[in-house]
Amino acid sequence: MATALGLVVGFVVALVAGKVSGTPADLFVAVVSGVCAGGAAGLCLMVGNRRALTVGCYAGVSAAVVSGLGTAVGLAPGISATVGFLSSLIAGPAADQAYLRSADVARRLGPDALTQVAGGLARGAACLAGPRRVLDEETWLADLRSAPEVGRPLPAGRQLKYACSLLLGAVRMRAGDLIVSAGHRLAWVLASDKRTAAAIGGLLAAEASYLLATQGLLGLITNTGNIVAAGAGLYAAARLLR
Amino acid sequence: MPFLRLTKPTLAVLDVLAQAAPDDDVWGLRICEEADLGPGTVYPILERLAAAGWLDSYWEDGQPSGRPRRRFHQLTGVGRVGLGEALAARATRRRRLGFAVAPSHGGPA
Numbered sequence: 001m002a003t004a005l006g007l008v009v010g011f012v013v014a015l016v017a018g019k020v021s022g023t024p025a026d027l028f029v030a031v032v033s034g035v036c037a038g039g040a041a042g043l044c045l046m047v048g049n050r051r052a053l054t055v056g057c058y059a060g061v062s063a064a065v066v067s068g069l070g071t072a073v074g075l076a077p078g079i080s081a082t083v084g085f086l087s088s089l090i091a092g093p094a095a096d097q098a099y100l101r102s103a104d105v106a107r108r109l110g111p112d113a114l115t116q117v118a119g120g121l122a123r124g125a126a127c128l129a130g131p132r133r134v135l136d137e138e139t140w141l142a143d144l145r146s147a148p149e150v151g152r153p154l155p156a157g158r159q160l161k162y163a164c165s166l167l168l169g170a171v172r173m174r175a176g177d178l179i180v181s182a183g184h185r186l187a188w189v190l191a192s193d194k195r196t197a198a199a200i201g202g203l204l205a206a207e208a209s210y211l212l213a214t215q216g217l218l219g220l221i222t223n224t225g226n227i228v229a230a231g232a233g234l235y236a237a238a239r240l241l242r
Numbered sequence: 243m244p245f246l247r248l249t250k251p252t253l254a255v256l257d258v259l260a261q262a263a264p265d266d267d268v269w270g271l272r273i274c275e276e277a278d279l280g281p282g283t284v285y286p287i288l289e290r291l292a293a294a295g296w297l298d299s300y301w302e303d304g305q306p307s308g309r310p311r312r313r314f315h316q317l318t319g320v321g322r323v324g325l326g327e328a329l330a331a332r333a334t335r336r337r338r339l340g341f342a343v344a345p346s347h348g349g350p351a
Binding site for chain 2: 133135136138139140141142143145146153154162164165166167168169170172173176
């Protein structure tokens, strides 16, 4: 993930920088920075050291972004690359410190705290999912507290990841509810000729009044063809949906 | 029968459900593990399957010691028939379009 992020950021910056400044040398510097960002992250990933990976990612991405921005604002390629390199020297150790701090916080909080946070997130997800899914809270908490193989709870980190995914799922379910609800309303409108005509008429009247208010009567008359076309399009869409 | 879009994640979930033996209970976390999907993907799919009548859910009997009760899921008869028909239709469609037909993906057990 981090490697992909490094590569994506590096190449996006490279493309933007190349597009903005336009010279092949600038594009070259930016592309090299992007490749360095991805390469550094990939190397750390291969080493398998998460701390090194974090530092490598931040340093590489920083180099790519800063040198890319340098080329974008018109700095000479050599200066951009140097500034990018210097920024990576600052970003790397800063990321290292942040990593150590977060690891320390996690250690001090302990697995119990993380488990509680995961439980809270699962409950939050159940609330977000709506009253129709009230049983999901118990289901999800049961998932969090029992691993499939041995009946032991999932490790705290995995519980947290699982709970975050549940939150995402709750949002998706609610979004699905909204779409279904909108679909029911649309079906209700389309079920009757009068309702369909009223809806289309309302939309066209709104468009006409907007044109009248912003462009006056002349604008309305000029755009009559557009309004008629919009009406025909809406009518055809309604027929199709039926 | 309600229309169900058979996306790859849906097929993976159906695969786990279809492969489970009748006396082998399947619950959310196990589906996530076996289908290699997150619960944020699996639970909306389970909900859609239940709404289509393909899935039946029930609570674990009694109160197990040391952990909360689980909610089990199993494919209904309608679900097994629907899955078989949908997979056959999908295979026909893929053959017509010239794609290679994947080996049986979650066919009813």
